[in-house]
Amino acid sequence: MPDQAQIQQAADWIKASAKIAVLTGAGASKESGVPTFRDAMDGLWAKYNPEQLATPQAFQENPKLVWDWYEFRREMVRQANPNPGHLALAELERRYPTMRVITQNVDDLHERAGSKNVIHLHGNIAQSKCFFDCQGSPTLVDVSALVWDKTSGPPPCPNCGRWVRPDVVWFYEQLPTDQLDAAMAFGTVCDLMLVIGTSGLVTPAASLPGYAKQGGAKIIEVNPDHSMITRIADLKLTGTSAEILSRVVEALD
Numbered sequence: 001m002p003d004q005a006q007i008q009q010a011a012d013w014i015k016a017s018a019k020i021a022v023l024t025g026a027g028a029s030k031e032s033g034v035p036t037f038r039d040a041m042d043g044l045w046a047k048y049n050p051e052q053l054a055t056p057q058a059f060q061e062n063p064k065l066v067w068d069w070y071e072f073r074r075e076m077v078r079q080a081n082p083n084p085g086h087l088a089l090a091e092l093e094r095r096y097p098t099m100r101v102i103t104q105n106v107d108d109l110h111e112r113a114g115s116k117n118v119i120h121l122h123g124n125i126a127q128s129k130c131f132f133d134c135q136g137s138p139t140l141v142d143v144s145a146l147v148w149d150k151t152s153g154p155p156p157c158p159n160c161g162r163w164v165r166p167d168v169v170w171f172y173e174q175l176p177t178d179q180l181d182a183a184m185a186f187g188t189v190c191d192l193m194l195v196i197g198t199s200g201l202v203t204p205a206a207s208l209p210g211y212a213k214q215g216g217a218k219i220i221e222v223n224p225d226h227s228m229i230t231r232i233a234d235l236k237l238t239g240t241s242a243e244i245l246s247r248v249v250e251a252l253d
């Protein structure tokens, strides 16, 4: 648990920064009840095999299995609420409107907490699109407007009749170019990057703190454990997103 001097250090660096970037990962949503991927006990990849659930090939081989797994996760996100960490980041953005959240999370908990400037590197689990992007990338499909036999898996695309899939980035896929470009553009010029709840194992997101640091930014990490980002962090606040970020925002006053 960080002492008050470390929390104050973080608050002072925030106050002294003109451009604040915040990179979040699954840990930021954990206290909302949305599991992380790699936590040993309850991470999704401890229970499920990503090769069977989160690759284009997996979907082509078993669209129903993959669709149903994402339906289960969608429902979990629908029932979740922003936690004090999300709320603290939204408050930070109100005070520093140039701040940008860059998230690897596919939930909308930052937005529901009040964050406006959110870059989604890995897509949005609430949305669906044509597997073949038949009308251009992305061909979003509003599945709530479709009627189909839900026990059979994903609905057919209303444009081409082929599959609809979740609008998330799977392994072996490119990130959405506009979101990645925006993250790179801001991440390389920010003066401070808060890195919250990510293992730092998945690139290109995991490269952003390194680019920020090369550009002269300070790095503050919030994570209860060690991560791949820890060694480049100028300040490591060991603890959870909800507890640490609330204290940092309090220390701004």
Ligand code: OAD
Residues within 6 Å of the ligand: 024, 025, 026, 027, 028, 030, 031, 036, 037, 038, 039, 043, 054, 104, 105, 122, 169, 170, 171, 196, 197, 198, 199, 200, 201, 202, 222, 223, 224, 225, 226, 227, 239, 240, 241, 242
């Ligand atoms: P991981 O599951 O790899 O890492 C979660 C991190 O959150 C770990 O470092 C934990 O120590 C930390 N953590 C756990 N509880 C926390 C809490 N309450 N507050 C703060 N931190 C906490 O998740 P990501 O790094 O987000 O990609 O994973 C990156 C990508 O890998 C995901 O976006 C997903 C996955 O495969 C795709 O689906 C493309």
